[in-house]
Amino acid sequence: MKIGIVGGTGGMGEGFALRWCLKHDVIVGSREAQKAQEAAANYSSAARQAYGSSMAGSITGDDNISLAKNSDVLILSIPYEFIDDTCSKLATQARSDCIVVSPIVPMTRTDTGFVYIPIEQGKKPAAVMVAEKMAPRSRVVSAFHTISEVKLKNVGSSLDADTFICGDDPNVVAKLAELVSEIQGLRPVYLGPLSLTYQAEVLTPMLLNAAKRNKMKNPGVKLT
Incomplete structure (x- = not known):
């Protein structure tokens, strides 16, 4: 499987x-292809050190829009305020059967703490x-909102968490759940239709x- 980030x-x-290069071909994206390629080279080196000959996939880099053409799954690791612009461009490039995953959290920091923008600002x-920009809605799923990036990068340890x-x-949903389950210690928990994504975000x-x-x-987060 080809996974574009x-x-x-x-x-x-x-x-x-x-985490996913162990079995899949991962394409790292950035607004500048060179930046993505440099990051991919660093990630690939770290992955080879961690996995050795058991690494069956690969990590390459490309610009954010171009990678959509070749991806079976697209992970949108972008800020909330970039959704309209980025997704409008991706929609013209991504295949109709490409699964689009949103781990995006619309939040900001105030004097009282971090707050959820949809509640605070309507x-x-x-x-x-994302679903409005990248129809059909049925291919869009949300996940990974509560995953620690520090723990995610530490491939030598289990996450011991749910998403x-x-x-x-x-x-x-089932295809994404399979990908989630490939990450050590991460359990997929189905919350409901996309209309309930606010509960996860x-x-x-x-x-x-x-x-x-x-x-x-x-x-x-882990349910017990």
Whole structure:
């Protein structure tokens, strides 16, 4: 499978690339292809050190828009405010059967702490905005909102966490759940249709506030 990570030069992109290259071909994206290629070379070197000959996939780099042409799955590791512009461009390049994954969390920091923008400002949840730009809606799913990038990049350890998945098409949800399960210690938990994505997205500012006030490092969510 070919997995494209739009905005893949950040911490989450690095973590996804390192975790999935064990079995899949990962394409790291950036606005500048050269930056993406340099990051991909660094990730690939780290992956070979971690996995050795057991690494069956690869990590390459390309610009954010071009990588969409060859991806079976697109991970949108971009800020909330970039959704309209980026997704409008991606929509003309991505195949109709490409699965689009939104881990995007619309949040901001205030005097009282981190807050969820759709509640505070009356705006739409991130995955809903993505679905409007990258029809059909059925191929869009949301996940990975509460995953620590520090833990994700540490391929030698288990995440020991759950991630909530929201999506309208059971087949698309099932395919993403398979990818989630390939990450050591990460369990996929289906939350419901895409209209419930706000319930997953709002957990991130909650976790950040709890972590800061209680001096917790890289917290996650796990249902017991």
